[in-house]
Amino acid sequence: MQKQLLSGNEAIAQGAWEAGVAVGAGYPGTPSTETLENLVRKDNVYCEWAPNEKVALEVGIGAMMGGVRSLVTMKHVGVNVAADPFMSVANTGVNAGLVILAADDPSCYSSQNEQDSRHYAAFARIPCLDPSDSQEAYEFTRRAFDISEEFDAPVMLHETMRIAHTKTMAEVEGVRTEVAPRDYTTQIPKYVMMPAMAVGRTAATNEREDRLLAFADETDLNRIEMRDPSIGVVVAGALYNHVREALPEASVLKLGLTWPLPAGKLAEFAASVDKLYVVEEACTYFETRVRALGIPVATPPKGRLPRSGEIMPMHIRTAFGIAEPVHIAPAEGLPPRPPAFCVGCPHRLVYCELRRMKAIVTGDIGCYTLGAVAPYRAVDSVIDMGASLSMAHGMELAGTSERTKRPVVGVIGDSTFAHSGITSLLGTVYNGGVGTLCILDNRTTAMTGTQGNPVNGVKLAEQMAGKSPLDEPSGKPLDLVKLCEAIGVDEVIQVDSQNLKDIRAALKTAIGHKDLLSVIIFKSPCRLIDRSRKPMPVIRDCRRCGTCIQIGCPALGKDETGFAVIDPNQCIGCGQCVQSCPFGCIQKEG
Amino acid sequence: MAHAIATNESATVNVGQRVELDQTKTVLLVGVGGQGTILAGNVLAMTASAAGLDVKVSEIHGMSQRGGSVSTIIRMGEKVDTMVCDPGCADVVVAFEAIEALRAQQFLKDGGKLFVNDETIIPVPVNIGTARMPENVGGKLDAVGAVKIDAGRIAREAGSPRSTNVVLVGALSTALPFTVEEWEDAIRRRVPPKTIEANLVAFARGREAAGA
Numbered sequence: 001m002q003k004q005l006l007s008g009n010e011a012i013a014q015g016a017w018e019a020g021v022a023v024g025a026g027y028p029g030t031p032s033t034e035t036l037e038n039l040v041r042k043d044n045v046y047c048e049w050a051p052n053e054k055v056a057l058e059v060g061i062g063a064m065m066g067g068v069r070s071l072v073t074m075k076h077v078g079v080n081v082a083a084d085p086f087m088s089v090a091n092t093g094v095n096a097g098l099v100i101l102a103a104d105d106p107s108c109y110s111s112q113n114e115q116d117s118r119h120y121a122a123f124a125r126i127p128c129l130d131p132s133d134s135q136e137a138y139e140f141t142r143r144a145f146d147i148s149e150e151f152d153a154p155v156m157l158h159e160t161m162r163i164a165h166t167k168t169m170a171e172v173e174g175v176r177t178e179v180a181p182r183d184y185t186t187q188i189p190k191y192v193m194m195p196a197m198a199v200g201r202t203a204a205t206n207e208r209e210d211r212l213l214a215f216a217d218e219t220d221l222n223r224i225e226m227r228d229p230s231i232g233v234v235v236a237g238a239l240y241n242h243v244r245e246a247l248p249e250a251s252v253l254k255l256g257l258t259w260p261l262p263a264g265k266l267a268e269f270a271a272s273v274d275k276l277y278v279v280e281e282a283c284t285y286f287e288t289r290v291r292a293l294g295i296p297v298a299t300p301p302k303g304r305l306p307r308s309g310e311i312m313p314m315h316i317r318t319a320f321g322i323a324e325p326v327h328i329a330p331a332e333g334l335p336p337r338p339p340a341f342c343v344g345c346p347h348r349l350v351y352c353e354l355r356r357m358k359a360i361v362t363g364d365i366g367c368y369t370l371g372a373v374a375p376y377r378a379v380d381s382v383i384d385m386g387a388s389l390s391m392a393h394g395m396e397l398a399g400t401s402e403r404t405k406r407p408v409v410g411v412i413g414d415s416t417f418a419h420s421g422i423t424s425l426l427g428t429v430y431n432g433g434v435g436t437l438c439i440l441d442n443r444t445t446a447m448t449g450t451q452g453n454p455v456n457g458v459k460l461a462e463q464m465a466g467k468s469p470l471d472e473p474s475g476k477p478l479d480l481v482k483l484c485e486a487i488g489v490d491e492v493i494q495v496d497s498q499n500l501k502d503i504r505a506a507l508k509t510a511i512g513h514k515d516l517l518s519v520i521i522f523k524s525p526c527r528l529i530d531r532s533r534k535p536m537p538v539i540r541d542c543r544r545c546g547t548c549i550q551i552g553c554p555a556l557g558k559d560e561t562g563f564a565v566i567d568p569n570q571c572i573g574c575g576q577c578v579q580s581c582p583f584g585c586i587q588k589e590g
Numbered sequence: 591m592a593h594a595i596a597t598n599e600s601a602t603v604n605v606g607q608r609v610e611l612d613q614t615k616t617v618l619l620v621g622v623g624g625q626g627t628i629l630a631g632n633v634l635a636m637t638a639s640a641a642g643l644d645v646k647v648s649e650i651h652g653m654s655q656r657g658g659s660v661s662t663i664i665r666m667g668e669k670v671d672t673m674v675c676d677p678g679c680a681d682v683v684v685a686f687e688a689i690e691a692l693r694a695q696q697f698l699k700d701g702g703k704l705f706v707n708d709e710t711i712i713p714v715p716v717n718i719g720t721a722r723m724p725e726n727v728g729g730k731l732d733a734v735g736a737v738k739i740d741a742g743r744i745a746r747e748a749g750s751p752r753s754t755n756v757v758l759v760g761a762l763s764t765a766l767p768f769t770v771e772e773w774e775d776a777i778r779r780r781v782p783p784k785t786i787e788a789n790l791v792a793f794a795r796g797r798e799a800a801g802a
Contacts, residue, residue: 005639005647109650133646166673167635167647238673245672314676326700327678328734331692335721337622337713339656367656375718549717554657557717567712 006170008163011134012071012101013038014172015141019097020179021045022068025056027419028448029075030110031164032103036073040460044176049452049460052385052419053078057085057100064098064154065191067181069145073101076117081385081420083120086154088193090124091201093152093208096182097145104160106282107310110447112365112382114308116283121156121259125209128156128259129221131163132240134170140221140256151208151215158258160281162238162310209260217264221256224269231320232273234266234286239279239311246316261289270295281311341370343555344574346442346497346524350411351376352551352580353503357511359409360400364388364421366413367447367526368440375552379411386420388412389437393428396435407511410437414455415445418478422487425519429488434517436510439480440497442526443469450528454478468529480521490516497522500579527572534573535589539564542585548577609641609767614667617762618675620694621686622711623660626755629780630684631662633759636776637768638666646673657714659690682765684758685736687711688727695734705761705800706731707754708738737761737800744795750785753792760796770797 006014012035016024024047026036040047050056053074060072074082079102089098102117121128129144131137137159144155189197216222228249235243236255243252253269255261270276275298278286284307287297300319305311314324341348351371354361355378363369363379364387372379381391392410395401401408412421417439425437445451452458456469457477469477484492491513495506503522510518544562555570556577564586566577578586617634619627628649635647648663663675677696683704685691691706698704715721724730731738741757748757756777763773774790781789 003639005635005645161650162648162673165649167645167649168670168673169639169644241672242674248671310674312674312676313672317676325676325678328695328698330677330696331724331730333722333724334689334693335713335716335723337657337659337689337693338715339623339658340714342656370656374715374720546719549719552714552718554714554717557712
């Protein structure tokens with residue numbers, strides 16, 4: 001046994017590896033990303049980034065059907081993308097074990113919603129395991145593969161950001177048990193989900209649900225901890241730790257299996273406590289299900305817990321009337337410090353120009369979502385991966401551009417384009433749509449930590465070996481120009497996104513071509529993968545117009561008299577401010 | 591096929607029971623994305639776990655790393671429950687930047703210790719004119735009993751400007767019951783091999799600056 005300080009994601013990778021997982025697939029997404037990045041570094045397991053979560057799950061389904069244990073990882077909104085194969089594989093069941101990691105993000109630290117992915121497990125009627133720390137993340141992952149094979153079901157492994165990104169002590173065996181591939185035989189009634197067979201599988205799923213209900217009451221994944229019987233709390237995941245902190249005397253039914261719920265154990269627990277409460281965040285997953293079993297759920301004495309955002313121990317204390325610790329009042333009047341485009345970010349000048357043009361921008365998911373905040377405020381919508389392009393087409397159909405006299409521009413990143421944008425673009429071409437679409441190709445999946453993707457051609461194992469997308473590609477980087485031309489886009493323009501004049505000219509050209517579908521590929525590497533620096537520019541005779549400041553560079557500020565100043569510690573000499581000064585007062589050195 | 595072994599060696603700990611804490615200790619590290627709070631948190635966590643304590647380290651990744659406010663929570667004790675830190679619960683707050691120190695002041699426990707890197711990074715909203723810097727930051731820090739450490743200057747003078755975070759680890763070390771050797775051992779295991787000596791100097795200077 002080895003005792004290690006592991007994050008939840010590291011522990012899941014360790015558990016999967018020890019369980020003999022042979023194939024891992026996923027799409028990067030906070031807070032799930034590090035799971036595959038850790039697993040790929042281990043021996044005897046193959047891992048890859050898929051273009052999106054649906055593809056990842058289908059790869060995993062193929063691998064488990066072909067006989068080997070598979071792990072598929074995604075963030076919560078990725079489960080939406082993978083929902084189609086997810087719902088069907090729940091009915092086919094498995095050959096070898098299939099575990100699907102769904103990583104939720106209550107409080108939206110890096111997400112567009114707070115959905116609770118366990119609803120999918122309940123919807124699909126597959127077992128859901130919910131670890132409370134890295135020790136459990138490790139153990140539950142190993143058990144998830146066994147449960148998958150025992151019950152002929154894919155298993156959802158559910159975690160939240162606080163599990164994924166909290167390091168806790170975990171004792172791991174450190175030894176992999178090799179699992180021989182299972183025999184493959186053609187089983188048409190099991191795996192071919194055409195109507196007659198699919199209905200047959202529903203019967204199998206019904207029978208499986210009965211077995212799982214019995215399992216839920218027997219398994220030690222769910223445990224009753226009796227302490228003071230006046231308060232009984234039903235809780236799972238990270239919140240178990242908060243309940244122990246805030247209500248150390250409370251009795252607890254700790255659920256490690258969160259679908260199906262253990263009806264018998266819940267009734268037993270309810271009968272042994274005076275009042276039964278549930279503690280859960282950003283959802284009513286437990287509350288509605290416990291009530292549906294006919295078990296009353298009490299409201300905490302001082303009122304309900306918050307229904308959005310993470311629940312902290314202080315929320316639990318407050319709801320149960322326990323005094324807050326004495327503390328200094330929060331400081332007032334502090335400037336916020338939201339995330340911002342990095343110094344030298346290749347997205348910055350594109351948004352400056354879109355702002356200047358007063359474009360209606362249908363945006364997308366990635367670092368470039370930050371174009372929605374000051375000083376740009378140049379993004380009108382962010383819905384889901386790929387929506388920028390299809391929504392721009394929808395706005396065109398609505399005649400919005402003519403009515404508002406503002407150009408409609410769809411803006412998407414390279415990895416997001418590969419994820420879901422290609423089909424959106426195809427739909428616009430197919431239906432004869434026109435307009436202006438921009439692909440911000442910064443050569444990496446930047447938001448989640450510069451992962452490889454189909455556009456830069458860097459595979460997961462290469463990424464973890466330190467290969468940069470700027471090195472000579474060994475894989476098959478996607479040629480975006482050729483792809484757009486092949487799909488049938490009328491006009492494809494490729495531009496250096498560090499060159500403001502070229503950005504302006506390309507957008508002007510594309511928007512001027514009202515009868516054409518134009519795609520502009522803005523290409524320049526993310527500053528997280530290109531760390532090169534040039535000399536800091538020099539400001540002379542600043543006229544205090546403030547134009548340069550409004551490009552939103554973290555290295556640019558004003559002194560007390562309003563003159564623009566550059567922070568030498570932050571400046572990398574990218575030259576964006578040089579191009580933005582209308583009077584030529586900022587000049588490159590030398 | 592032989593059983594392969596895969597472990598994260600830097601995270602493997604020698605389980606001892608040398609340090610005893612009668613209560614769980616909470617340390618909150620706050621700063622601006624890119625300042626090295628995560629490495630500092632790792633050094634503390636490795637020090638505490640090598641001393642035989644239960645440890646939990648909660649980090650924020652993702653969008654907030656893009657120059658936004660970041661925080662790492664480290665809790666250690668015989669048995670640690672929650673991994674988060676509520677207002678009034680931090681025994682020690684180490685702020686890598688002055689505004690972030692004020693933003694985190696309510697997390698300090700009554701009688702807790704606040705170390706602050708005496709440096710201000712202007713947030714983008716201030717530069718672009720949608721927010722203002724507070725007046726008298728130094729006075730506000732004094733009012734909450736902050737111990738100011740000129741970590742950037744100390745690191746530069748020690749010849750390793752990128753070790754500002756380890757200077758602050760040095761300051762932090764004066765408020766926790768681990769030996770200098772235990773801290774140094776963790777630093778050796780965590781930082782790039784070529785930078786070990788420079789970081790050990792930065793650590794020592796940080797201790798001196800905090801009055802050790």
